[in-house]
Amino acid sequence: MVVFGIIAAFAVFCLVVNWWTHGLVSGTEAAILIAVFGGLAVGVFAADGVWARAGALAVLVVLCFWMVQKHLKDTAKRYYLDKIRVYEAAIQADPRNFAARSALASAYYAIGDLDTAISALEIALSISPKLIKEQKLLLQWQRERSLRDNPTIVCKVCRTQNVWGETLCYTCRQPIAYPDRAAWINRISVCIRNRYVLMSLLVMLISAAALFLLPVYQAAAFIMCCLLAAIGWIILISSGEN
Known part of the structure; x- marks a missing residue:
């Protein structure tokens, strides 16, 4: 029975090497696949007892299914x-x-x-902006x-x-409908996304690190410099918005 396991392991070896030569798997993936599948192939035929052999066979079947799926995905x-x-x-x-x-974007x-x-389809629509199908696809x-x-959040x-x-x-x-707790989380997330709030939080974190280190x-002195830099950035942002 061990001979059949060795033959099966050799078949796995040939298959994985073929994938590796065609660039479908890397060298590390090929080595792992050969070790795992080859060992399981030998284990199925060399295991003592029905349950041990059935367990090794079940693992081998699951891994073979995963291997085929990966091969199809890599081929596509x-x-x-x-x-x-x-x-x-x-x-x-x-x-x-x-x-x-348009075909490049779909690929x-x-x-x-x-x-x-999205970037490729936006460039395509800049050339022909009146195509409704591509506009809907871009929005999607x-x-x-x-x-x-x-x-x-899921609509109820x-x-x-x-x-x-x-x-x-x-x-x-x-x-x-937002739950009460979710509404508070939503408000906090909206506040955090504000650039001025983010600037204040960043200054606070840097100041705390400076006091600690x-x-x-x-x-x-370092905190004063950070405050001046933050005020300067806020003035620049405000002038840019105006």
Whole structure:
């Protein structure tokens, strides 16, 4: 039985080496996969007892399923990366090629690079701004980025996720009900996002660190410099807004 395990381990070795030569897995991933799957393959046939063999076989099956899923995902990513190179070459040949720019944005979105996809689609719409389909797609991606980068709350009516702080649901347009505790958290988060509040908090943190690390006179001088710098930044920001 051990011979069958060795044969299975050798088959795993050949498969992983083939993936590694085609760039689907890194050298470290290949070594780990060979060690894990090869060891399990030998363990399935060399284990004593039905339960030990069944346990090793179950782990091997689960890992094989994960390995196949990873292979399919990496293959799809490699396909889109090849497409990206083709689209970029077409854009270099004709910078106003809207079709290539739109396809480039979709390819970046397919591999999970949402920020680059939004940037590419914005450039495409700057060339042809009247395309309704691409405008809706851009709004959808921008909303996905907002949901990714900000806290969310679920609408109690339609169970749609909304960005924290919105008053109406994006889907059903019903008022979003915030719990009392959540309302306080929302107010605090809105206050913290204010640039003046952030500046004050930063000065307080730096001052506390200076008092802890420096002698009193040096800390006082350092804090005064920080206050003057903060006042200068606030004046610049206010003049820029006006």
